[in-house]
Amino acid sequence: MELQQVRYFLAVATTLNFTRAAEQCNVTQPSLTKGVQRLEQELGGQLIFRERQLTQLTDLGKEVLPMLERTLASAQAVRRRAQEFRCKEVAPLKIGLAPSISASLVLDPIVEIAKFVPGLHVELREGSAEKLVDLLLEGEINAAMVGDVQDMPARIDDWLLFEERYVAVLAPTHQLANRPSIGVDDLRETVLLERAGCEVASKIQQLYFPEEPPHLGHCSGNDLHLQHMAAAGFGVILAPEHMPRLPTLKTIPLEGNPVSREVRLLAVQGRRYSPALDAFVKVARLRDWAVEVPHQGMPRATLPEVASAPA
Numbered sequence: 315m316e317l318q319q320v321r322y323f324l325a326v327a328t329t330l331n332f333t334r335a336a337e338q339c340n341v342t343q344p345s346l347t348k349g350v351q352r353l354e355q356e357l358g359g360q361l362i363f364r365e366r367q368l369t370q371l372t373d374l375g376k377e378v379l380p381m382l383e384r385t386l387a388s389a390q391a392v393r394r395r396a397q398e399f400r401c402k403e404v405a406p407l408k409i410g411l412a413p414s415i416s417a418s419l420v421l422d423p424i425v426e427i428a429k430f431v432p433g434l435h436v437e438l439r440e441g442s443a444e445k446l447v448d449l450l451l452e453g454e455i456n457a458a459m460v461g462d463v464q465d466m467p468a469r470i471d472d473w474l475l476f477e478e479r480y481v482a483v484l485a486p487t488h489q490l491a492n493r494p495s496i497g498v499d500d501l502r503e504t505v506l507l508e509r510a511g512c513e514v515a516s517k518i519q520q521l522y523f524p525e526e527p528p529h530l531g532h533c534s535g536n537d538l539h540l541q542h543m544a545a546a547g548f549g550v551i552l553a554p555e556h557m558p559r560l561p562t563l564k565t566i567p568l569e570g571n572p573v574s575r576e577v578r579l580l581a582v583q584g585r586r587y588s589p590a591l592d593a594f595v596k597v598a599r600l601r602d603w604a605v606e607v608p609h610q611g612m613p614r615a616t617l618p619e620v621a622s623a624p625a
Contacts, residue, residue, distance in 0.1 A: 317389050319353040320382050322346045326362055327379055330369045405433035407590040410446035410458035413537050414557040415577065420459065423601060427593040434590055450582050456591045457598075458580040461554060471583045473595075476603035480573040481565040483551040484544055490566065497569040505549035507540045508533035 325335035325346070336343040354361050361375035371379065409420060417438055428434045441449065443460040447470060450458055459475070466472060482496045490496055490504060532548055534540050541560045544551050554575055555565065579598050581587075587595065 315353065315356050316349075317386065319349045319356075320386050322349040323353055323361060323375075324379075324382060324386060326350060326369070327371055327375065332364075332369065405431060405590055406435050406437070406588070407457075407594060408437045408439065408455040409594070410439045410441060410449055410455040410460075412443050412446065412458075412460040413440055414461055414554050415459045416556050416558045418558075419556065419577075420598075423594060423597045426597050427590065431590050431593055447580065450580060453582075456581070456588070457594060459598075460578055460580060461575045463578065463580075469583050470580050472578045472580045473599050475577050475579055475598060475601075477574050477576050478555050479567070480552050480575070481555045481567055483541065483553050483557075483559060483563050483565055484549075485547050485562070486564050487547060488550065488564075490550070491564055493566055495567045495569045501550075501552075501568075507543055507549040507551045509535065509537065509540060509551070509553075 322335065322339055322341075325338045326332060329335045329338065332343055332347060336346040339346060341349075350362060357374070357378065359374040360372050361378070363370045363372050363375075407424075411417060411420070420438070424434070424436055439446075439449070439455055443458075443463045446455065446458040446460060447463070447467060449455045451467070451469065463472070482490070482501075484491055490500055493500070532540075532543050534543070537553070537557065538560075540551050541563060543549065545560055545562050552568075552573070553559070559565070579595065581591070581595060
C-alpha cells in the first residue's frame with residue numbers, strides 16, 4: 315500500500331467525484347483512477363461504487379475510511395517532525411550549568427552567536443559538576459560551565475574562563491551586614507551554614523580554622539535551601555561571588571580575598587562540534603570575562619589569556 319494511493323482514495327471519498335479529486339491531488343484522472351484501483355486490489359475488495367454520474371463508498375470503503383485517514387495524518391505528522399528536526403539539526407545547543415554558576419553568565423555569548431547561527435535553540439540544564447561530566451560523556455549536553463572539578467576524565471576538554479573569589483552571603487539584618495569586609499576573627503565568632511559535599515569547605519577550614527573547627531549551623535546540599543536559612547538569620551554562607559542568590563541577601567568580601575575558585579568550560583574531547591557548539595566554545599574562550607564578571611566594588615577577577623579558539 316502506497317501513501318499516494320491512500321491520498322487518492324481519500325480525495326475521492328471527500329469529493330465523490332473523480333475529476334475534482336484528480337484536480338485536488340494535482341494528477342490526471344486516469345492516474346488517480348489507477349491508484350484507487352491498485353489500492354482496491356491490495357485490500358481485496360471494491361472501495362468505491364461507480365455508475366455513470368453516481369459515485370459512492372462501498373461498505374468496505376466506509377469501513378476502512380477512518381483507518382486510512384489516520385494513516386495519512388500520521389504520515390504527514392512524521393514528515394513535519396522530520397522537517398523540523400532537519401531545520402534544527404545545526405541549531406540545538408544544550409549547556410549544563412553547575413548550581414553555583416549563574417545563567418546570566420551565558421546570556422551575552424548566546425545573544426552573540428544567535429546573530430550568525432540560524433534557528434539557535436538553547437537548553438540550559440543544572441546539575442553538580444560530576445553529573446554534568448556524565449551528561450557530557452553520554453551526549454545529553456554539548457558543553458558545561460562548572461567550578462573546581464576533582465578528577466577530570468581524560469576525555470573531557472576544559473578551558474579556564476575566569477577566577478572568582480568567595481564572599482560572605484548573609485541577611486541585611488545580620489550583625490556583620492554593615493561591615494565593608496569580613497576578617498578571620500569575624501568568621502570565628504559567627505555561625506557558618508555548611509554546604510554538604512562542598513570541596514571548598516575543607517579549603518576554607520584549613521585557611522581560617524587550622525586549630526579549631528568553625529561554628530557550623532544548619533547544612534544542606536542545596537544552595538537555595540542554604541540561602542533561605544541565611545535570609546532567616548540562621549548564619550553566614552561562604553559562596554562564590556557570582557553564584558545566583560536571593561535578592562534579599564547581601565554579599566561582603568573576605569579580607570585579603572584568600573579563597574577563590576576557577577570557572578571552567580567543558581566539552582567532550584574529539585567529538586565533532588555542531589556549528590552552534592563550535593560558535594559557543596569560541597565566543598566563550600575569546601570573551602573578555604573581566605568586563606562581564608568584575609568584582610562588585612573590588613578589582614576585577616584574574617583571567618586567562620586565550621591565544622585562539624579551537625579548530
